[in-house]
Amino acid sequence: SVDPERTTLSATQYELPEKCVIKAGELTGEILVVLKYYEKLDTKAELLTLQVNDGGEVRQGPSVYSRAIISVSNLLFAPEWWTRNDGDVNNPYNIVEEWYLGRYSEKKYLMFLEELKKDGVVFDGKDMFILRKYALRLKNRIKDYNTQHPDEPMSDEYGKMEIPVAG
Numbered sequence: 001s002v003d004p005e006r007t008t009l010s011a012t013q014y015e016l017p018e019k020c021v022i023k024a025g026e027l028t029g030e031i032l033v034v035l036k037y038y039e040k041l042d043t044k045a046e047l048l049t050l051q052v053n054d055g056g057e058v059r060q061g062p063s064v065y066s067r068a069i070i071s072v073s074n075l076l077f078a079p080e081w082w083t084r085n086d087g088d089v090n091n092p093y094n095i096v097e098e099w100y101l102g103r104y105s106e107k108k109y110l111m112f113l114e115e116l117k118k119d120g121v122v123f124d125g126k127d128m129f130i131l132r133k134y135a136l137r138l139k140n141r142i143k144d145y146n147t148q149h150p151d152e153p154m155s156d157e158y159g160k161m162e163i164p165v166a167g
């Protein structure tokens with residue numbers, strides 16, 4: 001059920017199944033959650049928190065295992081693989097930023113997602129071959145654009161868009 005103390009999303013903005021059951025002997029399950037658009041999501045993230053209900057032989061247990069927190073928004077966030085520290089405390093850096101895509105910008109990320117979508121690829125940040133392939137595609141796309149528009153190069157909020165991947 002919905003945990004009302006931890007949910008900020010209006011009840012009119014989602015649909016849940018009437019009954020959700022985890023099969024006997026299973027530790028996990030899945031449900032279909034239908035989310036509905038409304039304008040507030042264009043500027044703010046809302047939370048939908050689902051919880052396991054006590055009943056019969058089922059107990060909630062620790063909240064880390066008994067709750068699912070879903071962040072609902074139309075905002076684009078930098079993915080974890082583009083923001084994590086791949087170095088250490090004294091020498092922080094991010095491999096994706098340093099060697100493949102450069103500094104994160106929403107425009108650059110959207111363009112990267114467009115390149116992935118052309119081949120129906122979903123990237124989870126783990127396969128560096130996929131990262132390199134599509135970073136190169138994006139680099140070439142930007143290079144082609146800049147060749148055709150020398151007076152107005154492709155830019156984002158930081159200026160001229162750069163993709164550092166070698167190749």
